[in-house]
Amino acid sequence: MAKTSGIIKIEGTLEELTFYKKNGKNFVRKKGGVSGDRIASDPSFVRTRENNTEFGHSGSSGKVLRGALGSLVFKAKDSQLSSRLLGVMSRVKNMDTVSPRGKRNVSIGITTPEGKQALRGFDFNANAALNSVLFAPYDLDTASGEITVNNFIPAEQVQFPQGATHVSFMGALLALDFATEASEVAYSNVVTIPLNLTPTNIVLTPSSLVAGTGQQFFLLLISFYQEVNGVQYSLKNEEFNVLNILEVV
Incomplete structure (x- = not known):
């Protein structure tokens, strides 16, 4: 394998050579291997x-x-x-x-x-893992899918990005059968609160229970917004948001 240094950057196969890009750099290697x-x-x-x-x-x-x-x-x-x-x-x-x-x-x-x-505990956004963003204890009732965070103080118990004025919480309950690919999902209410020092009880209850074969997944979504003139805007394409699998049963 060699690194290319020419002005023209090629990607693809040319005769017996394969040109490709990795981590922003251009490389070339001889075509080969088992058919x-x-x-x-x-x-x-x-x-x-x-x-x-x-x-x-x-x-x-x-x-x-x-x-x-x-x-x-x-x-x-x-x-x-x-x-x-x-x-x-x-x-x-x-x-x-x-x-x-x-x-x-x-x-x-x-x-x-x-x-x-x-x-269990899988973060869909590795740049915003749940345990690095939320610093408050929460309870999950797997019978109902309800998630609660009591006496939550937003400005002290959540790591929020610069420019954020509000944080939003939503739960989700998913039934998924990997064998048949059949699925059903129910979302909870959304709780959005300002990032201040006012204690708040957060209760997220799925709109319904989910049935079917397979497993049940309990998820928590945390989103951040900036409020301008009464309108809430997502921050930088939502790159600071958290989506975590709290439990699998």
Whole structure:
């Protein structure tokens, strides 16, 4: 592998050379490797095929979770969300101890305590993790999906970005079956309060319970706004927002 230093930056394949960009720098390497046809048919690559199948399944499972949450994910995510979620789903898949190699899947792994633990506490925005933003204890009732934060003092118990005047809280309850990809989500009321020293009790209650097979996910969204002339505006494309999986049952 070599680094290119010319004025013209090329990306793609030219004869036996492949040009690509990584971390803002341009590199070139010689084209090579085993052909796709051989990997797909040669018995010597059976382990590779099994790994590729499970890798693809883990990636698809992450996409299923993101899709089930809909627009909620777009309110709080980072540029590496897909790859981070792929890593977590791979760990969940590894908890499937009954399926043969190459066919292990997330829908079985997530039923185990270890599989649930892998997703518990997951932050969709790694730049705004829940434990680095909220410094107040909260309670979650998994029977109702209700989230409560009592005697919350916004200016002291939340790490807010410069320019923010208000903080908003919303809960979500998701039922998701990874095997069938069937899902149902219910959102709570939204509580928006100014960033001051006034203690406030926050109660977030889902609009309904969710049914169906699979697992239930309990999530918390924290958003920041700046109020100008009575209108609240999101800050910098919502890059400071938090979306966290509080619990999986």
